[in-house]
Amino acid sequence: MARLTTDPTTTxxxxxxxxxxxxxxxxxxxxxxxLREVDLxxxxxxxxxxxxxxxxxxxxxxxxxxxxxxxxAGEVEVHGRTGVAFQEPRLLPWKSVRENVxxxxxxxxxxxxxxxxxxxxxxxxxxxxxxxxxPLQLSxxxxxxxxxxxxxxSNPELLLLDEPFSALDALTRIEMHQLVIELWRxxxxxxxxxxxxxxxxxxxxDRLLVLDQGRMSHAWEITIPxxxxxxxxxxxxxxxxEILTALGVKPTPPNPNRAAHSGRGAA
Amino acid sequence: xAPMTTYLSPSTPAAAVQEPVPTGPGARARRRRxxxxxxxxxxxxxxxVLVWQLxxxxxxxxxxxxxxxxxxxxxGVEYTASGVLPEAILASLQRVLLxxxxxxxxxxxxxxxxxxxxxxxxxxxPPMQMxxxxxxxxxxxxxxxxxxxxxxxxxxxxALGVVFPLYLNTFxxxxxxxxxxxxxxxSMHLTRAQRIRHVVLPGALPQALVGLRQSLxxxxxxxxxxxxxxxxxxxxxxxxxxxxxxxxxxxxxxxxVYSLLGLGTDAIVRYLERKALAWRA
Numbered sequence: 126m127a128r129l130t131t132d133p134t135t136t137x138x139x140x141x142x143x144x145x146x147x148x149x150x151x152x153x154x155x156x157x158x159x160l161r162e163v164d165l166x167x168x169x170x171x172x173x174x175x176x177x178x179x180x181x182x183x184x185x186x187x188x189x190x191x192x193x194x195x196x197x198a199g200e201v202e203v204h205g206r207t208g209v210a211f212q213e214p215r216l217l218p219w220k221s222v223r224e225n226v227x228x229x230x231x232x233x234x235x236x237x238x239x240x241x242x243x244x245x246x247x248x249x250x251x252x253x254x255x256x257x258x259x260p261l262q263l264s265x266x267x268x269x270x271x272x273x274x275x276x277x278x279s280n281p282e283l284l285l286l287d288e289p290f291s292a293l294d295a296l297t298r299i300e301m302h303q304l305v306i307e308l309w310r311x312x313x314x315x316x317x318x319x320x321x322x323x324x325x326x327x328x329x330x331d332r333l334l335v336l337d338q339g340r341m342s343h344a345w346e347i348t349i350p351x352x353x354x355x356x357x358x359x360x361x362x363x364x365x366x367e368i369l370t371a372l373g374v375k376p377t378p379p380n381p382n383r384a385a386h387s388g389r390g391a392a
Numbered sequence: 393x394a395p396m397t398t399y400l401s402p403s404t405p406a407a408a409v410q411e412p413v414p415t416g417p418g419a420r421a422r423r424r425r426x427x428x429x430x431x432x433x434x435x436x437x438x439x440x441v442l443v444w445q446l447x448x449x450x451x452x453x454x455x456x457x458x459x460x461x462x463x464x465x466x467x468g469v470e471y472t473a474s475g476v477l478p479e480a481i482l483a484s485l486q487r488v489l490l491x492x493x494x495x496x497x498x499x500x501x502x503x504x505x506x507x508x509x510x511x512x513x514x515x516x517x518p519p520m521q522m523x524x525x526x527x528x529x530x531x532x533x534x535x536x537x538x539x540x541x542x543x544x545x546x547x548x549x550x551a552l553g554v555v556f557p558l559y560l561n562t563f564x565x566x567x568x569x570x571x572x573x574x575x576x577x578x579s580m581h582l583t584r585a586q587r588i589r590h591v592v593l594p595g596a597l598p599q600a601l602v603g604l605r606q607s608l609x610x611x612x613x614x615x616x617x618x619x620x621x622x623x624x625x626x627x628x629x630x631x632x633x634x635x636x637x638x639x640x641x642x643x644x645x646x647x648x649v650y651s652l653l654g655l656g657t658d659a660i661v662r663y664l665e666r667k668a669l670a671w672r673a
Contacts, residue, residue: 191579207579215576219594219671228590229580259671275580 143204144169144283144315145190150200152185152339159185161339167283167315174318174326177336178372183319186336187287190317205282208314210275212288214268216260222247223256226275233279246278247271249311250304266297270304277308284309286318290325302329306351323368327361328354335371343371459641464648467641476630481649483625487543488615488653491550495607498551499558500600507566507596508588517563524556529617536621546618553614554607561603565596598669605661612654 147165151158159182167173177183188194189201191209208229216225223243230239244256250270260268269289276284286305290298306329309316320326326333327347335343345364347354354361366376441461447453448460455463471477502520505512531552535545569592577587619628627646634642 193575193578209576209579211572211576213572215570215572217573217577217591217594219597219669220590228577228582231586232581232583261671279580 142169143167143202145204145317146202147186147189148200150186150189151197152182152189152194159339160189163336163339163341165334165341167317169282170313170315171332172309172316172318172330173332173334174320174330175334175336176320176323176326176368176372179321181336182339183336184287187285187317187319190283191285203283206279207283207285208276208279208281209285210269210272210287210289212291214260214265214272216268216271216275218260220260221256222252222258222260222263222271225260225271226278229275229278235279239278242278243274246274249277249308250274266293266301269293269297269301273301273304273308277312280312280314282314284314284316286316288320289318291320291322298325305329323365323372324356326368327356327365333364333368335368337371343368456638456640459644463641464644467639468645468648471630471642471645477645477649480625480627480630480646481653483629484615484619484627484650485653487546487618487626488550488611491547491614491618492554492608492611494547495551495554495611496558496604499555499603499607500562502555503559503562503566503600507563508592520556520559520563524560528552528556528614532617532621541622545621546615549618550611550614553610557606557610558600558603561606562596562600565599565603566592568599569595598672601661601665601668605658608657608661609654612650612657616650 143166145165145167147163150160150163150165152160163182163186165186175183175186185194189196190203191207192203216222217228220228223240226243226246227239230236230242233239235242247253247256250273252267252270252274255263255267255271260271263271269292272289276286290301293301302325305316305318316330318326318330328351331347333345333347334341337343345368347360347364349358349360356362356365369376444453444458445461448455448458448463453460459467468477502516506516506520507513528549532545532549535548539545539548573595574587574591577591582590616628619626620632623629623632627649631643631646634640634646
């Protein structure tokens with residue numbers, strides 16, 4: 126764990142070594158500046174959490190990386206395929222679970238094998254018996270697993286997660302955290318997780334960034350293994366207090382019921 | 393019977409035992425009313441026909457005002473055997489089908505163009521919204537002046553009646569698509585054509601089917617009105633001939649067949665809805 130006072134971006138790194146490279150990125154809606162001079166590097170296989178208060182611009186930054194919004198030329202580079210999972214599952218209700226996942230392979234080389242690959246990915250997220258179900262028949266957690274499978278099926282180099290667990294109940298969220306770590310290990314893609322949950326970020330990510338009023342304000346790297354990230358440990362409690370302060374919240378002792386799961390199943 | 397049982401039995405099944413929300417295949421069958429519930433809905437229509445028959449048989453209802461149900465049934469059998477009724481039905485069906493197809497194609501093309509592009513909406517939607525308030529039966533006179541009294545004005549009237557409900561509902565369906573789902577499709581790098589095929593059109597289907605049912609109803613109504621314009625064939629012709637000879641039974645037979653045909657097409661659309669919208673769990 127190291128507190129970095131400056132931006133963690135390594136300017137000497139060649140752009141091709143990164144899956145995402147954001148330089149002096151600005152976004153504004155009307156007269157409101159949502160992102161100001163944002164720099165961000167994401168290395169292959171890295172798990173980055175982006176924290177911030179509501180309206181700080183964190184989802185806007187994620188959207189810039191998805192290519193869903195037009196961005197000024199040269200400010201955002203993404204190398205390789207991306208997969209996106211949103212806060213809501215956003216499944217197509219008129220397509221079966223399998224078809225929903227297979228749709229992400231429609232314009233890829235795996236087009237002809239898309240249904241088989243969809244089944245494999247659904248098995249990976251733990252949904253082996255729901256291939257033919259309609260999305261409206263799924264629970265919230267199951268639908269979010271399908272959404273995750275859809276983001277993963279094309280084997281992206283960068284997985285973008287926009288608060289995908291915030292609408293789930295606490296127990297389902299714990300399961301999803303473990304699932305994401307498993308998938309991340311297996312696929313070794315880079316992940317950018319946008320969240321407002323400090324404990325979630327501390328349990329999952331290698332690097333934590335705080336976005337404040339459109340600016341990257343703080344960064345932390347958590348180097349201890351995920352199995353050792355008990356909230357009471359000083360290596361976790363320290364950054365936790367600092368992050369909460371950076372977010373403008375008075376630090377409180379960690380809730381023993383939250384994030385205590387972080388170690389289970391993790392290396 | 394014990395008093396407690398009599399007290400409990402009426403309220404228990406419906407109120408106390410809350411049925412779980414059925415999901416998965418077979419859900420529809422389980423949701424259906426159990427036993428002979430559907431039979432109850434037939435009691436009063438049958439009673440009305442019986443009373444009608446009784447009034448006719450006793451002479452209270454003059455056969456020059458309204459023929460007896462048995463008389464109408466007998467005429468139906470006779471006209472079917474002679475081939476007059478099947479021929480009339482075929483002619484009317486052809487007419488309504490032609491008008492419906494023309495109207496539906498126009499409606500769907502306009503709705504898709506207006507629904508998918510801003511320019512299309514600006515060009516198509518304002519005149520459609522203005523014209524829809526026009527009672528289309530009022531155009532009969534103009535149609536006769538323009539097209540004479542042959543098939544053309546009849547088919548045109550049906551087509552015009554079909555266009556508006558189908559256009560309005562399909563357009564609303566396309567515009568009502570969840571933008572977040574469209575965005576998810578874009579995040580999967582689907583092309584515009586793929587987004588239209590996989591997201592926009594299936595998403596608009598429920599609303600379009602509502603429009604389809606409405607426009608089918610209007611198609612039959614338009615047919616009946618159109619077939620009063622100097623009909624040479626069809627059920628309207630049959631009714632028109634009967635009018636000359638005051639054959640009340642034939643007139644009522646024609647009307648009954650009109651409504652049965654309308655019920656038939658409605659049942660077809662409802663079947664299509666069940667098949668196409670199975671995903672609505």
